[in-house]
Amino acid sequence: MSELVENIAGLLRRSGIDEFAIGANFNELVPQDVITTYDDEWQKIYFEGEMMFRDPVCWAGAFSNNPIWWKDIQSRNSVMREARQFGIYGAKKPGLVIPVYSGGEKVVISAVSQSFDDITVEEINDLVIGVSDSMFQRFSPSQIPLSAQQKAMLWLKSEGFSYVEISRILRVKVWTVNDGLDRARNALAARDTVQAVSVAIRRQIIS
Template sequence: MFEQDSLLARLHEIAEDGVAIGLGFNQMGQPKEHLCTYDDAWQKHYWENELIFSDPVIAFGVNNLGAVRWSDVAAGGAANAVTIARDFGLTNGIVLSVQVDGERAIAGLATRSRPSEAAITEARIVLAALQASKSGEPQIILTQRQKEVLRLIADGASAEDTAHELEIDISTVNFHKREALKKNHLHAKNFTSLLASAIRAAVI
């Protein structure tokens, strides 16, 4: 529980105006767990007006894996949950959809300003760690150099930034990423889930 509280606290540092998270979505699009910390007035308006049926955050999360800004899914001009949320002071945010061990998590994070790429990357990793925390503890094995590489990337550094910080070539950074994923392929299907598992297991 402490670990999940810590992960939620990290998301709230990114999303100062609230989060809405669904964990463990099933085939019918229903989450096993739901958490929402948006303002009460917005939540009341959202549910009373059945905005879930015009919510591009939900639509993106169900149909895609990845992360985008609210402004990217609200395009098109038609009124929807994201555009209506502006009347309640929710103007910026991130849509996240990740899958860990076959379980999908979808989140809408309300930010005070336009979220940076680094914030989006960190939020995606933290959400994956939160979803992963619902299953058994992975045994993540990393060398010291792999830990250093993953730690920097988890903090939002690019491969180029990581190479500069560690004074190694970009090709070496990519080598360490590949080797870390290969070594832990039973616990992580892709690099994002490896980062999430490494954070959850406190190895980076």
């Protein structure tokens, strides 16, 4: 198990989430680095039955960039049905899959918790940022995959400039500014430009 996955597991436990699976270091759709704390008997059924290849939660995590509730994923799928029958999740123990792409790497978290009953969007976003921070701890600010132009755009946004003003200052099209800030948001796993600026300042990417 890598230090990254161990750090993320610790973060989840500190957040009160004890039942989860974390996948990292993906080779196409298959994570090479995995940790799971689900019931041992369920893990045996799951892995011996190669359920990961027909588990819609795995596919959702692989192809989505946003958190998705298990209840919104093919509830009639046989894997989902068996997981519910086994007691892995249910109405009183919601499941959530959280994909995080940061620092040029993707990590997918699949978790169930009674605490998800009243979790807010802001709390989910805070969790995503926490995971992203764990991923970025391995990089110095100069190694974080943002271009000089994207860093300039973030700095100008931090100074209160509009997209149009930034395009004039940098002598680029407005859509280039929009695209550049979109890419910066994705790289920093931020939900919007305001948060991207905040993350960039906190990580000393801009000052």
